Amino acid sequence: MRLLGHDGEPTGSAPLPAPDVLLDGYRRLVAARRLNEQAQALVRQGRLAVYPSSRGQEACQVACAAVLEERDWLFPTYRDTAAIVARGVDPVEVLTMLRGDWHCGYDPRERRTAPQATPLATQLLHAVGVGHAARLRGEDTVVMALCGDGATSEGDFHEACNFAAVFAAPVVFFVQNNKYAISVPLARQSVAPSLAAKADGYGMPGVLVDGNDLPAVTRVLAEAVARARSGDGPTLVEADTYRMDAHTNADDATRYRTEDEVTGWGERDPLTRVRTYLTGAGVLDETGEREITAASEDMAAQVRRGLAVEAPVDPDELFAHVYATPTPQLTSQRASLRAELEDEDS
């Protein structure tokens, strides 16, 4: 499924969204890109320990947040910082984990956004549970569950898809197939005709979409959300996209892929084609572009400012949240750590 060609020309396979909607999408794409670049810069400066970038995948990041209502849930991975921010979570909070402050920087309940999952595919089952709980209560909540191409090989992916299908849970499984799992290429992950084809085995619809085509991803995800909301169960959406950066800054992508391949995908950039189209359609001019850039720079500055403050972490927090009421064991361990620290101080 593709609506906007690499050259910014509509493919005509379905109508494009209204220009102002697309312009708004473009604004979000630019913000997501800027966030990726800002975070990468912060890693270079040593302000963030690590950042799994979604550069090149911004259309997916923006779309999966845009199609959700406030009452819906998003289940992101470590790579989906931009999606979480697009959902409305404060970027400084999101990045807290990656600066080593705490495991989940934001309150998952506030924007109905689960913690970024690290153990691959595990979160997909939580998504099914959240959806099924809502459904049992008669609510029409939809859950957007994200994972990568590599994660589809995990047993939990299978179990989640199957549970969702059997219970007709209101879940959209959104696989960003960015062609690599760290260094492992798609061909070593699956020899199926597509990852979307896995849907057959669960009895749910599977859709393959150009993941660098914002209107197409948005449309496909919106349809899947509508299906889930109306009680018709889950959908598996595979986005054909590419991870432009290395897995994280700790990774050396030259060991497993060619410069040519990366350059080739650069020509399919998700921002460029929307920009080309909007410019061509006369909806975006230099002033508009400047305005959008300025807004994204504001956000980036805010992120820099937020991360400049070194928040002290209270050692008591080691013990504070493990149980609602600390066990006697934790209470005494906390006391001995406090005594140690007092000794240190004196």
Add this chain to the structure above:
Amino acid sequence: MRLLGHDGEPTGSAPLPAPDVLLDGYRRLVAARRLNEQAQALVRQGRLAVYPSSRGQEACQVACAAVLEERDWLFPTYRDTAAIVARGVDPVEVLTMLRGDWHCGYDPRERRTAPQATPLATQLLHAVGVGHAARLRGEDTVVMALCGDGATSEGDFHEACNFAAVFAAPVVFFVQNNKYAISVPLARQSVAPSLAAKADGYGMPGVLVDGNDLPAVTRVLAEAVARARSGDGPTLVEADTYRMDAHTNADDATRYRTEDEVTGWGERDPLTRVRTYLTGAGVLDETGEREITAASEDMAAQVRRGLAVEAPVDPDELFAHVYATPTPQLTSQRASLRAELEDEDS
């Protein structure tokens, strides 16, 4: 896929095997049925603790063993006693586990038959490993890996199918869809059009076959074995069959299925239709039938005799096999158990 109708009439969708081949198959079916009935009787007499019967699934049991060469491997489950016996393992040895003597009654290396797997779907991965090892050495070994409909929901099923497909491992995944996982009906296990459809998601062929039709199952499995042997990778075969008995003797099947349903499947009995056909074709007469029955009675008598002997189990065996060389800890634990038992005796 069906070659022989419920009524014993050839469907004509492919030629039937030669009469003597089919007669030999019938002999095996009768033996498998007799084994199931004998084991059930032994449970009632308290000679076996438990028996997961494959009554109704004998065509599958017989076929999956028949299509293998000696150099191939079979990976059975707890329900596949008849298949193991069909592969040539001594039934008394196989039943050892179910009388509580030891975990695996037979030597898996002797007939290249893995221990009966209890943790569902786990053995499918071992099957892939055995196949991949053979392939790396340039051997043309094929591995037949069995599981039930319920087991297809486990993560390990998914991982095994995917690994096999990616590595083009010489494995035949043979799912005996007997419609229940203990009490849980197929509809709660999967809403896919078929379990064979899961093959799409791995990029391997999937075949649905009438599992109560010996020539059809044999043909489909033989094709899959040939494909695996020639290096073309795995196949997923789903057999449409039915578990005529309860899950085990400990189970009360009336809690979750109707008498009618069971009776309906009784009319699709795998023995009857081969017998009808062979009789009609003049290959089987009363003498032949008597001869076949007598052979199966001999086997049953041998099983009864074998299980009548209560083999003493040496307490030292608790410690003997855990490590090739017992740890100092096990050596001392064995010594203390010996001392205890000597005290008891004195």
Add this chain to the structure above:
Amino acid sequence: MAPKMSMAAAINAALRDAMAADDAVVVFGEDVGPLGGVFRVTDGLTRDFGEGRCFDTPLAEAGIVGMAVGMAMNGMRPVVEMQFDAFAFPAFEQITSHVAKTANRTRGRVRLPLVIRIPYAGGIGGVEHHCDSSEAYYAHTPGLTVLAPATNADAYGLLRAAIEYPDPVVFLEPKKLYFAKEEVDVAAEVPPIGRAVVRRAGRDATLIAYGPSVPPALAAAEQAAVEGRDVGVVDLRSIVPFDDETVCAEVRSTGRAVVVAEAPGFASVASEIAARVTERCFHHLEAPVHRVTGFDVPYPAPKLERHFLPGVDRILDAVDELQWQDAA
């Protein structure tokens, strides 16, 4: 007098009462629906509360626990059943990486009030994988609460407490105790989580046990009394949190202790008990704390089971070895 019921019935009653009291309580797992579970612990729940409140799932344990995590995140109080001990292992990643850690990960903003029920331990002549004692894996994992009732009344009360608990609980049900009947007063006060109970006071030595090891410990104490030794029994009930207070008070008063548990002893809950009791009661101890546990071998075939399980004789032998006399 309270009515007699089996432990299976007591757990069934606890589930029913909890479901009746709170719509958020849902029960699911393999075969827990129309069949009522392979041990009939969930008997009648689907019939009486409907398919939405008690239901069968596809056969996948990580799936069951993972779905429970999500449901607990979204307002439910799931109670899931793992069919047998060893069949909880496929869910291990979900349990260690999510069930145990979600509250901490989110700084307490997302707590998971869920219960994982596990028919537990051996003594039933089961085939391989059906008799494992897995409490050490859970007890070692911070964030889990681990309970193991030894009486039918505790099975009822502790399960009610577990379901009401704000944090996830692993609830270990000794299979071999499922069917014996005892008095259960369902109106009795719910026992607090984290408190052991002295099942039998004793002046000479203390047996520390939990779950399936409590009955043999009590039987051993009975037998010791006949032989002239006054041996007490502490039933932990709660492995995590651990009731140091009750346990240490007993041990300090007797100066001798034996820990009894079915699981293989190496790096086990029994090791922990021996270590922590020694740390806290060292100068009261007349002898090292002894452990009577399963051997460090896989759970054996049924015919060898009796050699593996800590029984009365082995417990009494351990008590005898507590250096009652000066070495000759």
Add this chain to the structure above:
Amino acid sequence: MAPKMSMAAAINAALRDAMAADDAVVVFGEDVGPLGGVFRVTDGLTRDFGEGRCFDTPLAEAGIVGMAVGMAMNGMRPVVEMQFDAFAFPAFEQITSHVAKTANRTRGRVRLPLVIRIPYAGGIGGVEHHCDSSEAYYAHTPGLTVLAPATNADAYGLLRAAIEYPDPVVFLEPKKLYFAKEEVDVAAEVPPIGRAVVRRAGRDATLIAYGPSVPPALAAAEQAAVEGRDVGVVDLRSIVPFDDETVCAEVRSTGRAVVVAEAPGFASVASEIAARVTERCFHHLEAPVHRVTGFDVPYPAPKLERHFLPGVDRILDAVDELQWQDAA
């Protein structure tokens, strides 16, 4: 003098030498192929031995371990890598129910000569799930052999021994020690599995450590010496089998012991060591065996890590508490 190499390089050398010595040795896992592993431990193996001998798999840990089981059944000696500790948990069922039990299940007819390499423990400021200490889970599971080298030479030697071993080995590689260089004599004799080594003799007290806890134990002993106490250090190297002989000889000679380990202490390997040393050396002990371990909390965020890890000060505090003087 032997050349200096990092532990990562020593392990790489062990894999290479084992692969060169025996065609049956195959290496696989996530990213171990062209990338050479996220820690570069398998660097160059695919290039030098070919795709059949060192290869990437699909991303599924149960898959990796399950496939290793099958390959070991069929004549190979697989050495698999779990990318980080916590990412071995999806393979837990395969490890406990098959890797550990197949030899016993088959009465020794099918042994599984395979090695599961796990980059292990913390101290690297890693994000969640990347720093867990999981040895207790494996050490508690009968049938597994569990090794944890603390020096680069042992990393080489023990891995060679593990690969040649007839039974499955869980090989825990302390991440924080991966990159420091030490002399490694690859021609030295392969150390026997199951033997601890006294890294530092000491008359006053004994520190018992393994893997990543050995360096802080040695540093603490160094510091104690400055303060006038002669503290020894035993490096276990092998958690299972456990070398009671070496450990107890040291403790008996000093009468005081502290166990040092990173994992949360409850029901841990440290508990086991404290319990078994006490059982065996009770009358030699001047004080209860102390444990310096991680707290019973999930592995913390990087900024809290230093409060969690057993460091020199905490070890010295524990030594101080070993009742050197009569209570006032």
